[in-house]
Amino acid sequence: MTAPQSSSNPRRAFLAAAGGSVASLGFVAVAPGLHLMAVGEANAATDARKAGTAASPTVRWGLLIDAGKCVPGCTKCIDACHTENGVTEKLPDPRQNSQWIRKIELVERRTGHATQLPMMCQHCANPPCVDVCPTGASMKRADGIVLVDRHTCIGCRYCMMACPYKARSFVHTPLHAQNPEVPRGQGCVEACTLCVHRVDKGQQPACVESCPQGAMMFGDLNDPASDIARRIASVPTTQVRADLRLNPGVRYQGI
Amino acid sequence: MFTPNPRHEERLFYVLAAIGGLVSAIGLAAALYMEHEGHVVTGMNNQFVWGLPHVVSIFLIVAASGVLNVASMGSVFGRVLYKPRAPLSGLLGIAMMSGGLAVIMLDLGRADRAMVAATHVNLTSVFGWNMILYPVFYALVAVYLWTMMERRMNPYSKVAGLATFIWRVILTSGTGSIFAFLVARQAYGSALLAPMFIVMSFSWGLAVFIVVQSTMYAWNDLHLPPLILQRMKNLLATFVAAVLYLTAVLHLVNAYFAQHLDFERFILLGSEFAGLFWVGQVLIGSLLPLALLFHPATRGRVVWVNIAALLVILGAFFQLYVFIVGGQAFPLEIFPGYDVKSSFMDGAVDHYTASMPEILLSLGGLAIAFTMTTIGVRVLHFLPQDDLVELEAAGSITD
Numbered sequence: 001m002t003a004p005q006s007s008s009n010p011r012r013a014f015l016a017a018a019g020g021s022v023a024s025l026g027f028v029a030v031a032p033g034l035h036l037m038a039v040g041e042a043n044a045a046t047d048a049r050k051a052g053t054a055a056s057p058t059v060r061w062g063l064l065i066d067a068g069k070c071v072p073g074c075t076k077c078i079d080a081c082h083t084e085n086g087v088t089e090k091l092p093d094p095r096q097n098s099q100w101i102r103k104i105e106l107v108e109r110r111t112g113h114a115t116q117l118p119m120m121c122q123h124c125a126n127p128p129c130v131d132v133c134p135t136g137a138s139m140k141r142a143d144g145i146v147l148v149d150r151h152t153c154i155g156c157r158y159c160m161m162a163c164p165y166k167a168r169s170f171v172h173t174p175l176h177a178q179n180p181e182v183p184r185g186q187g188c189v190e191a192c193t194l195c196v197h198r199v200d201k202g203q204q205p206a207c208v209e210s211c212p213q214g215a216m217m218f219g220d221l222n223d224p225a226s227d228i229a230r231r232i233a234s235v236p237t238t239q240v241r242a243d244l245r246l247n248p249g250v251r252y253q254g255i
Numbered sequence: 256m257f258t259p260n261p262r263h264e265e266r267l268f269y270v271l272a273a274i275g276g277l278v279s280a281i282g283l284a285a286a287l288y289m290e291h292e293g294h295v296v297t298g299m300n301n302q303f304v305w306g307l308p309h310v311v312s313i314f315l316i317v318a319a320s321g322v323l324n325v326a327s328m329g330s331v332f333g334r335v336l337y338k339p340r341a342p343l344s345g346l347l348g349i350a351m352m353s354g355g356l357a358v359i360m361l362d363l364g365r366a367d368r369a370m371v372a373a374t375h376v377n378l379t380s381v382f383g384w385n386m387i388l389y390p391v392f393y394a395l396v397a398v399y400l401w402t403m404m405e406r407r408m409n410p411y412s413k414v415a416g417l418a419t420f421i422w423r424v425i426l427t428s429g430t431g432s433i434f435a436f437l438v439a440r441q442a443y444g445s446a447l448l449a450p451m452f453i454v455m456s457f458s459w460g461l462a463v464f465i466v467v468q469s470t471m472y473a474w475n476d477l478h479l480p481p482l483i484l485q486r487m488k489n490l491l492a493t494f495v496a497a498v499l500y501l502t503a504v505l506h507l508v509n510a511y512f513a514q515h516l517d518f519e520r521f522i523l524l525g526s527e528f529a530g531l532f533w534v535g536q537v538l539i540g541s542l543l544p545l546a547l548l549f550h551p552a553t554r555g556r557v558v559w560v561n562i563a564a565l566l567v568i569l570g571a572f573f574q575l576y577v578f579i580v581g582g583q584a585f586p587l588e589i590f591p592g593y594d595v596k597s598s599f600m601d602g603a604v605d606h607y608t609a610s611m612p613e614i615l616l617s618l619g620g621l622a623i624a625f626t627m628t629t630i631g632v633r634v635l636h637f638l639p640q641d642d643l644v645e646l647e648a649a650g651s652i653t654d
Contacts, residue, residue, distance in 0.1 A: 095300035099599050106593040134382035135375040155364015157304040164439030173293040186293050187364025
């Protein structure tokens with residue numbers, strides 16, 4: 001009696017093929033998780049997104065801002081943001097200038113405790129600006145970054161009415177000398193993009209990089225091994241207007 | 256009432272049409288200027304996102320829906336008195352909707368992308384719904400007018416009228432919901448706004464109808480039957496009182512919530528808008544018209560009923576100005592319990608002044624509605640024809 005040849009047994013061949021397929025599918029299903037862990041170990045902040053590939057829904061980019069480290073009078077994050085994104089126009093009415101990021105000074109009424117912090121688009125998981133946009137120009141990318149499509153924004157400003165953080169600006173004037181990587185447009189609404197053009201190259205947002213105090217941290221909130229996720233897990237942090245349940249991607253420490 | 260000399264009547268029509276056309280053209284030119292220079296030439300900014308053009312266009316859109324109530328009273332609710340008035344109410348509905356949409360579309364930052372708005376519709380947005388609500392409104396009113404003015408189509412006018420009635424209730428609910436769906440602003444975000452806008456539309460639309468109807472009767476040297484005047488002024492008074500009631504409820508409920516108390520104090524007592532609210536909306540737009548519509552010395556006279564209707568229209572502009580501009584003048588409460596300040600007007604009450612291009616664009620929208628109405632009533636048969644015998648019967652039996 002001879003041992004059966006596995007390769008010549010049709011049933012075995014079928015099972016082997018089917019098992020292989022299942023294993024492949026399993027690998028594909030598990031791979032993103034493994035890949036994430038690898039990224040988490042290799043780079044605490046970001047990893048470049050390959051050209052032509054979609055943003056990953058397993059990632060949620062976010063910021064942690066330590067208001068306690070934010071120095072009064074310092075505008076380095078604002079300057080870096082506006083230089084990086086070509087937000088340079090200075091109109092006679094300052095309320096008509098775009099402000100992608102601004103410093104807010106806070107004094108608690110009861111205690112008089114004073115602090116300050118940078119405020120920008122909070123990249124909500126449930127963004128009201130996206131809900132109200134009539135054309136879908138306001139959108140949330142798979143990785144949590146909230147953006148405005150310059151080609152479909154009609155400039156109705158409904159998103160500005162809806163944003164609880166006053167994070168959006170309307171371009172009130174013709175623009176010149178733009179940064180090619182950051183297209184802007186007269187008559188369109190715009191806001192912090194989390195420097196998506198830099199993030200896709202594996203870099204940090206300009207504001208984070210510019211802060212001399214290291215008050216801002218950028219990373220993947222979904223990756224438990226990332227610095228930002230570990231910090232959020234270990235210190236008390238605040239979501240601004242948490243009562244609205246918008247689940248912002250920007251968290252604050254020290255307020 | 257003003258009655259032109261028949262010899263000059265035709266000339267006067269052309270003068271009115273020319274003035275309307277000219278102001279419409281100036282409004283269009285203002286929009287082109289804004290489009291070319293950017294909104295830097297307006298008084299609007301990142302604090303006052305919406306301004307005077309939105310006040311005027313929302314008035315026209317809301318009143319356009321409401322003016323059709325006259326038609327609905329006849330077609331849907333079977334009121335004999337209103338049936339001959341249905342075609343005129345349809346014309347006014349289309350004319351005011353056109354003026355209102357023209358202003359709001361021309362104020363867009365990218366008015367050239369109207370086609371994008373029509374082809375990319377986000378159905379979670381009330382503005383997105385508008386891309387469906389407005390075209391269907393036009394279509395339904397056009398069909399409704401056809402069924403009323405073409406004798407062979409008369410049997411279908413009740414169905415068309417019912418469809419129009421339902422549609423405009425949805426449409427005006429949508430207009431109120433534009434503000435009702437704003438989660439973060441103290442002035443808005445109330446479900447009450449949807450029904451409130453519907454009642455506002457009834458009031459403003461009827462006021463416009465009364466003024467236009469009276470002008471047409473005077474133009475043709477006719478007298479409005481007293482029964483019609485009486486019914487319409489009673490209906491107007493009911494709507495004005497209902498708007499006042501809903502306004503009171505809205506503010507009382509808001510004032511009951513500690514989180515909205517600062518805003519209520521601001522809008523009702525401690526700001527430039529408090530005077531506009533109490534004097535403009537409450538006194539001029541509500542109490543004075545109610546007094547004129549009920550006082551024995553004025554309630555039966557066409558001229559006083561018309562003055563009351565004009566005051567209701569004036570009050571509507573005050574109301575929307577306080578609601579839209581006043582609502583944005585108050586700072587967003589991003590950090591409750593904190594005093595805040597920034598380079599972006601955080602924590603600060605702001606002041607809005609409309610610029611000339613905005614004023615001209617707004618007037619242009621009103622002029623579009625005026626011109627369409629003037630030409631419409633001239634070239635087509637919109638003057639109500641009352642059967643007095645039927646009217647008397649209706650007055651004593653069904654109405």
